[in-house]
Amino acid sequence: MADLSRLRELVVKNEKKIVMVVMDGLGGVPVEPGGMTALELAHTPNLDALAAKGIVGLHEPIGPGITPGSGPSHLALFGYDPFAYEIGRGVLEAVGIDFPLTPNDLAARGNFATVDAEGRITDRRAGRIASEAAAELTARLQAEVRLEGVEVFVAPVREHRFVLVLRGEGLVPALSETDPQALGVPPLPVRPLVPEAARTAELVNEFVRQAARILADAHPANMVLLRGFAKYPTIPSMGEVFGLQPAAIASYPMYRGLAKLVGMTALPTGPALADEFGTLEHAWADYDFFYLHVKKTDSAGEDGDFARKVEVIEHVDSLIPRLVQLRPDVVIVTGDHSTPAPLRSHSWHPVPFLLWAETCRPDGVDSFGERTCARGALGRFPATDIMPLALAHALKLTKFGA
Amino acid sequence: MADLSRLRELVVKNEKKIVMVVMDGLGGVPVEPGGMTALELAHTPNLDALAAKGIVGLHEPIGPGITPGSGPSHLALFGYDPFAYEIGRGVLEAVGIDFPLTPNDLAARGNFATVDAEGRITDRRAGRIASEAAAELTARLQAEVRLEGVEVFVAPVREHRFVLVLRGEGLVPALSETDPQALGVPPLPVRPLVPEAARTAELVNEFVRQAARILADAHPANMVLLRGFAKYPTIPSMGEVFGLQPAAIASYPMYRGLAKLVGMTALPTGPALADEFGTLEHAWADYDFFYLHVKKTDSAGEDGDFARKVEVIEHVDSLIPRLVQLRPDVVIVTGDHSTPAPLRSHSWHPVPFLLWAETCRPDGVDSFGERTCARGALGRFPATDIMPLALAHALKLTKFGA
Numbered sequence: 001m002a003d004l005s006r007l008r009e010l011v012v013k014n015e016k017k018i019v020m021v022v023m024d025g026l027g028g029v030p031v032e033p034g035g036m037t038a039l040e041l042a043h044t045p046n047l048d049a050l051a052a053k054g055i056v057g058l059h060e061p062i063g064p065g066i067t068p069g070s071g072p073s074h075l076a077l078f079g080y081d082p083f084a085y086e087i088g089r090g091v092l093e094a095v096g097i098d099f100p101l102t103p104n105d106l107a108a109r110g111n112f113a114t115v116d117a118e119g120r121i122t123d124r125r126a127g128r129i130a131s132e133a134a135a136e137l138t139a140r141l142q143a144e145v146r147l148e149g150v151e152v153f154v155a156p157v158r159e160h161r162f163v164l165v166l167r168g169e170g171l172v173p174a175l176s177e178t179d180p181q182a183l184g185v186p187p188l189p190v191r192p193l194v195p196e197a198a199r200t201a202e203l204v205n206e207f208v209r210q211a212a213r214i215l216a217d218a219h220p221a222n223m224v225l226l227r228g229f230a231k232y233p234t235i236p237s238m239g240e241v242f243g244l245q246p247a248a249i250a251s252y253p254m255y256r257g258l259a260k261l262v263g264m265t266a267l268p269t270g271p272a273l274a275d276e277f278g279t280l281e282h283a284w285a286d287y288d289f290f291y292l293h294v295k296k297t298d299s300a301g302e303d304g305d306f307a308r309k310v311e312v313i314e315h316v317d318s319l320i321p322r323l324v325q326l327r328p329d330v331v332i333v334t335g336d337h338s339t340p341a342p343l344r345s346h347s348w349h350p351v352p353f354l355l356w357a358e359t360c361r362p363d364g365v366d367s368f369g370e371r372t373c374a375r376g377a378l379g380r381f382p383a384t385d386i387m388p389l390a391l392a393h394a395l396k397l398t399k400f401g402a
Numbered sequence: 403m404a405d406l407s408r409l410r411e412l413v414v415k416n417e418k419k420i421v422m423v424v425m426d427g428l429g430g431v432p433v434e435p436g437g438m439t440a441l442e443l444a445h446t447p448n449l450d451a452l453a454a455k456g457i458v459g460l461h462e463p464i465g466p467g468i469t470p471g472s473g474p475s476h477l478a479l480f481g482y483d484p485f486a487y488e489i490g491r492g493v494l495e496a497v498g499i500d501f502p503l504t505p506n507d508l509a510a511r512g513n514f515a516t517v518d519a520e521g522r523i524t525d526r527r528a529g530r531i532a533s534e535a536a537a538e539l540t541a542r543l544q545a546e547v548r549l550e551g552v553e554v555f556v557a558p559v560r561e562h563r564f565v566l567v568l569r570g571e572g573l574v575p576a577l578s579e580t581d582p583q584a585l586g587v588p589p590l591p592v593r594p595l596v597p598e599a600a601r602t603a604e605l606v607n608e609f610v611r612q613a614a615r616i617l618a619d620a621h622p623a624n625m626v627l628l629r630g631f632a633k634y635p636t637i638p639s640m641g642e643v644f645g646l647q648p649a650a651i652a653s654y655p656m657y658r659g660l661a662k663l664v665g666m667t668a669l670p671t672g673p674a675l676a677d678e679f680g681t682l683e684h685a686w687a688d689y690d691f692f693y694l695h696v697k698k699t700d701s702a703g704e705d706g707d708f709a710r711k712v713e714v715i716e717h718v719d720s721l722i723p724r725l726v727q728l729r730p731d732v733v734i735v736t737g738d739h740s741t742p743a744p745l746r747s748h749s750w751h752p753v754p755f756l757l758w759a760e761t762c763r764p765d766g767v768d769s770f771g772e773r774t775c776a777r778g779a780l781g782r783f784p785a786t787d788i789m790p791l792a793l794a795h796a797l798k799l800t801k802f803g804a
Contacts, residue, residue: 010468359431360431364776375777377460379782387467388466392468392749399471401488
């Protein structure tokens with residue numbers, strides 16, 4: 001039932017509330033053969049209690065063997081087929097710095113780069129120029145570039161990276177990239193990959209010409225490279241599809257941005273995990289779906305810091321009673337993908353999942369970990385099943401057929 | 403393998419017999435957290451013995467989170483994709499009263515209603531007129547209405563409800579409904595939703611005009627409302643698709659009707675469960691697939707009567723030896739959906755399933771219940787897999803590819 005149009009016909013509205021806690025990169029593997037994962041080792045009495053009364057399983061964010069990026073894995077958690085709704089790299093980069101994208105926007109990832117007197121690239125990252133210096137240069141571009149018929153936004157990301165956004169009617173993202181991914185050659189001109197993209201290609205090429213002139217004295221950042229052209233995706237909102245009033249509680253901009261793409265209200269919150277739970281309490285009356293994002297499980301995994309991942313999980317567990325006290329109707333705790341500390345990266349391993357509601361048929365599993373979830377009632381299942389299950393347990397779906 | 407055309411190519415005929423016992427609404431949830439379901443609590447030594455020698459799992463009639471109606475859930479049990487073959491509400495209503503539908507028929511659900519002197523609806527159910535009175539009025543309509551080029555049938559259902567059937571060539575069910583679902587306004591004329599439905603719309607409007615005249619003196623039942631227009635569905639028969647000679651044993655008309663829609667012979671049977679098993683014994687030589695329907699598990703669930711659901715399950719268990727004595731080649735025992743007594747309604751919870759055959763690879767599960775099925779060899783699986791599995795264990799499917 002990843003067919004949203006069929007699901008939409010079954011949706012009924014009620015007052016029941018769903019909370020989805022996403023511990024980024026939650027899934028893991030043991031450091032040593034036969035050992036425990038971070039989640040298994042962590043002392044999590046509150047999550048274990050939810051698992052005992054609820055149902056557990058392991059979800060596949062994209063599919064067996066597929067390591068997800070954060071964009072598609074979150075889309076799947078939110079109920080959207082990640083193959084049907086792709087979020088381009090330029091858009092993800094813009095979303096990641098909280099740039100207020102609108103549906104008319106075309107975004108690209110930009111690098112400051114170094115070219116020699118003949119215009120040949122000598123450093124694709126401009127010596128990883130400092131963020132402050134890069135911000136001055138993006139401000140200069142923002143102030144001086146003028147393109148016919150479109151608004152231009154140039155916003156810094158970090159070090160040599162920036163985002164270019166063109167805003168206007170009729171922009172088409174089917175464009176080749178300017179970064180030749182090689183040294184000793186000049187940047188490539190942008191070519192339209194479909195005839196309708198010809199005007200957009202000309203606008204981007206004009207941006208590069210003006211940028212080269214404006215940056216001529218800014219060695220080593222005397223050139224720009226552009227790639228990942230993408231239009232703002234048209235994704236039906238969670239309000240339209242699921243009849244929900246959804247809110248996102250996430251301290252990192254990229255996750256707020258992803259949530260906004262599916263129509264969530266991104267609530268202001270503080271940097272600490274306890275701030276996020278405070279925001280949940282504060283906004284409790286105003287929404288019926290809450291996505292609460294925990295970043296630091298993933299960061300610990302990416303850093304290869306197994307012990308810190310255990311600590312973050314235990315910290316989340318210690319805050320669960322504050323959530324339970326709100327008397328939610330459906331509680332989901334899971335991750336968007338696995339980030340095993342031994343691998344120091346996202347991975348393809350399926351992700352521990354628990355759902356608690358009064359309507360659960362218990363499955364005899366009483367702790368929350370990779371191995372226990374593998375024996376749960378849900379087994380291994382696609383992440384796109386999560387929203388239909390959440391809605392069902394919140395009694396927000398009517399019968400299919402008579 | 404819900405692709406029936408692929409499956410059909412593999413079918414081979416033999417003498418082996420398959421019995422599918424469907425306990426309607428079998429699946430449940432515990433009354434109290436940590437408690438047992440009705441099936442888990444019931445003493446079922448005969449079903450447990452089958453489970454011990456066979457394979458078990460939990461099937462999803464439609465999909466995760468989706469609460470099925472009886473129509474689509476039975477289609478899935480019978481091997482048909484419930485999204486590809488939808489049974490409209492009018493047809494289901496006609497089937498439910500054992501009306502002998504034919505492929506040329508268009509059926510609608512009718513209500514007797516009350517209108518005032520200005521023709522505005524004052525009661526959409528005509529004061530829930532008694533069934534006997536309604537039967538007199540449907541007889542009057544049946545005797546007096548005349549439509550050009552089509553036969554008309556008006557059959558009572560219960561209280562204010564009746565079925566209208568038009569029989570003729572070229573009827574098209576894409577019609578708007580006449581029931582405005584509101585009081586103080588007149589019934590709506592039927593509009594064709596596609597151009598090809600124009601003639602059908604005119605016929606239905608003419609029916610309503612004649613009915614209003616005929617019922618003018620029949621206050622409070624002085625008007626009719628019509629909705630759920632549906633054509634007899636064209637579903638390839640189980641004979642065509644699976645090479646079976648199938649028979650249905652069901653005391654409730656709706657289930658006989660559903661079985662007839664897929665080409666089963668509906669055998670006459672008595673109202674008691676033992677009657678149904680008697681019919682099975684009696685007809686044993688003449689068919690190679692038997693669908694035996696048990697209604698009372700669902701009724702108990704709908705009534706919220708947990709103890710009665712346990713009793714019905716135990717009664718079914720006590721009759722299983724009569725089935726085993728017939729030496730069937732494949733025995734399936736399952737439900738069409740869950741009807742947990744605590745929820746008093748159909749639900750989305752996956753449904754306990756067991757399959758016994760000589761060819762089973764036992765899965766170490768030796769009792770038949772929701773939690774044991776969750777640990778079975780089949781795991782959680784789509785209901786449309788059931789017929790291919792049944793055919794395989796009856797050695798009625800040849801190899802795919804060389």
